[in-house]
Amino acid sequence: MSHSATNCPVCGTIQTGFFATKGQYSLSKCGECALVYAHPRPSRDDVFALYARGNSRISELHFPKAKAKLRHAMLRAARLSRYVWARDAIDIGCGGGFMVEAMRRFRARAVGLDLNPQRIAFANRHFPKNRFFCENLEEFPRREMTFDLVFSSQVLEHAHDINDFMSALGRISRPGGFAYLKTPDRDHWRVRQDLASENASGPPISIQFFNKTSIRILLERHGFEVKKIFFKVKPTLHVLAQRK
Ligand SMILES: [Zn+2]
Numbered sequence: 001m002s003h004s005a006t007n008c009p010v011c012g013t014i015q016t017g018f019f020a021t022k023g024q025y026s027l028s029k030c031g032e033c034a035l036v037y038a039h040p041r042p043s044r045d046d047v048f049a050l051y052a053r054g055n056s057r058i059s060e061l062h063f064p065k066a067k068a069k070l071r072h073a074m075l076r077a078a079r080l081s082r083y084v085w086a087r088d089a090i091d092i093g094c095g096g097g098f099m100v101e102a103m104r105r106f107r108a109r110a111v112g113l114d115l116n117p118q119r120i121a122f123a124n125r126h127f128p129k130n131r132f133f134c135e136n137l138e139e140f141p142r143r144e145m146t147f148d149l150v151f152s153s154q155v156l157e158h159a160h161d162i163n164d165f166m167s168a169l170g171r172i173s174r175p176g177g178f179a180y181l182k183t184p185d186r187d188h189w190r191v192r193q194d195l196a197s198e199n200a201s202g203p204p205i206s207i208q209f210f211n212k213t214s215i216r217i218l219l220e221r222h223g224f225e226v227k228k229i230f231f232k233v234k235p236t237l238h239v240l241a242q243r244k
Contacts, residue, residue, distance in 0.1 A: 009162055009208070010035045010218045022202030035214040036186060037162075042204035047160040048136065050204060051115035060121035063096040073102035080149070083178050084108045087148035090172065092137050093155035097123025100130045108149070113140060138164050141171040148174055153182040156215075157206045166222040173243040179224060181239045187211035188235035215239055 008016050008030035015031035016039075028039040057064050076099060077084055084106045091099045094112030096119050103110040104127070111131040114120050120134040133140065138161075150173050159165035173179060186209040210218070215237055216226050224241035232238055 025203040036209040038203035073098040077102035089149040092152040101127040156183040
């Protein structure tokens with residue numbers, strides 16, 4: 001497969017090169033910020049179809065490990081309580097709505113966004129005091145809703161166009177408001193560097209892979225100041241950033 005040079009979607013440098021083949025896709029790596037990304041990208045339709053597709057284990061009535069997920073979300077919301085209490089908050093990629101419900105119990109006015117209709121059906125049925133939308137972040141800003149806290153866990157790496165995703169995220173964030181983002185950490189000491197291995201998920205599921213440098217540049221280019229990148233034993237970046 002031919003592999004033309006391309007600008008890094010995060011830092012913009014042309015210093016990028018072939019990194020690995022993953023299934024039918026190739027990955028490039030940026031020589032400046034170390035972002036690893038699908039190049040060429042999978043089609044937008046292929047990516048969105050993945051998330052809209054049904055999952056036989058999830059329905060309006062059932063969500064695997066629902067109780068544990070709500071408990072876990074309550075702990076998370078407690079840790080973030082100073083950003084949640086009496087605030088307007090959104091969970092992008094909210095799944096069954098557990099974090100949205102947890103934030104509501106910490107007095108937030110919380111809404112959730114997810115591309116999967118079964119997950120949203122479960123959320124609406126079990127957590128009806130919140131508002132849920134089955135749509136992607138890129139089309140959500142037309143609702144002209146803005147938030148003090150934008151929460152998103154394990155979504156960034158799946159975004160079809162990371163810059164479209166981040167510009168929508170910026171539009172729904174209030175100046176001075178916060179974003180709390182979680183995404184896998186490629187440079188973590190527990191991560192195997194070999195993305196071509198069987199276990200690592202590649203495109204079209206995961207489209208870009210961040211480390212501390214690339215996530216910081218991404219946020220700063222989209223109008224956020226990184227306040228803190230938390231140390232984690234698990235190979236995940238947890239980033240708190242503030243909208244300028
Ligand atoms: Zn870069």
